[in-house]
Amino acid sequence: MSEQIAFTYLEKKNPHGSFISGVPLRDLTAVEFDRLPKHVQRSVRATDFYKEAESGKEEDTAPVKPTKKSKED
């Protein structure tokens, strides 16, 4: 069953391995993002190594928990 990716993790924009507590360093599904506390959601939106996906788009074959990080060229 596919799940919508809400935020794409941009590894190249995170050379020092920074993190937001409680948020995995990989793509985030919409379900995962919605479960985060509001102040943590704000941090995800504000940081430059997560990019919000376009709304309304579903990934037909995306795994529930991606094993491979998406990379932006």
Added chain:
Amino acid sequence: MAELAFEYLALALEAARGTAVTPPTHYANLTGWIKPQVEMYEPDESRGTLEEMYRSIRVREWGIWQGEGAADVDILPVFLNMAVEGNVTSPSTPGGATLSRLWEFVPNITADDLETASLYWGDPNVQVWRGAFGYAEELKITADASKPEGVKMSVKGMTQFPLYMAAITGISNAATGVVTSPGHGLVAGDSVTISGVAGMPEVNGNTYTVGTTTATTFQLSATNTTGFGTYTSGGKWVLESPTLPAQILGQLLAAQNMQLWLDTSSAIGTTEITGRVVSGEHTIPTGFVKKHIAVGPTGGKTYTRVGRDKRRINTVVVFELLDTAQYDLFQNESLVKMRCRYNGPLIETGFYYYIEVDTYGKLVFSDWGDLEGVNRTVQFEVNSMLDTTLGASFRVAVQNTRATL
């Protein structure tokens, strides 16, 4: 005080002292807190009863803050901008290095350039407080190779009275609603939740972003209150937890990896003392003093200015007394140049993460001690004195991999 799971201490250096900054840019990576402090005027009165106190008034208010924990090579440069030298925003690249970056801090002895910070503390699920105009009173770095510990740091200071809420005395009906709240202390970008307003119930329970501010008002950014009810009375705003920055797992430094050089006539860092160094401790005062001055009937009771007093750092080192080599430096009243380097993991060949403190002055005998109850140790202090080559009495350096604070 207990360390609770969801509490955090975060900060942002202020571009202008006393002008709060939001959101915070760094986690302090320390256990710490901000505490409100007040001073009351409680006059003695003779009213012919056993009752001691009849009246009081709050005359001063401020905050105290502190943080302590592992010495963190990534966050320490932020605190060194507050405690040693300000406006250090970029490192140099040591010769031969690719990844390593050296942050150097030499006190400016002819101008006051130390920076202040806006500090944030609390549990975002309950309440977060902001202490603006926060200054460091003292920064301390310690390492003891005789104990199974890492290199540690602590920092403490003052802030303006911690902010989290205030009363509302008016809200306009306008294309961009304006809230009247004397002495609010908010800045553009803050998030506030409003409650208890009568006459304009549309605002109650909602969270707004603060826009343009004056001393007594703030805009509700992108909020048209034209069609709202007319404010009549009451209400308050509460500060919401700011957007928090990403964190980094900084490198930890083991106390046993420290090095020490002690020179008299040769350049600092020439003569390494090996096989006998036990511990090092550096206490760096800033000389900051808060000033409470008259501000008129609408002013608050917190401090609005700070001053700086003279300062010198205190370095304490402990040597195992294998001979009198170091004791003779004290005996002969020699001017010493002492370099203590607290090393961490390797960054690249020839370069390690480290914190380095140079202290210039004379050794002063402090105490005898013992190492594991077997060998005699001697403790010396150095209270820093001006070195004309350096142009100051001490220097602090941090080597990490960061190109920015």
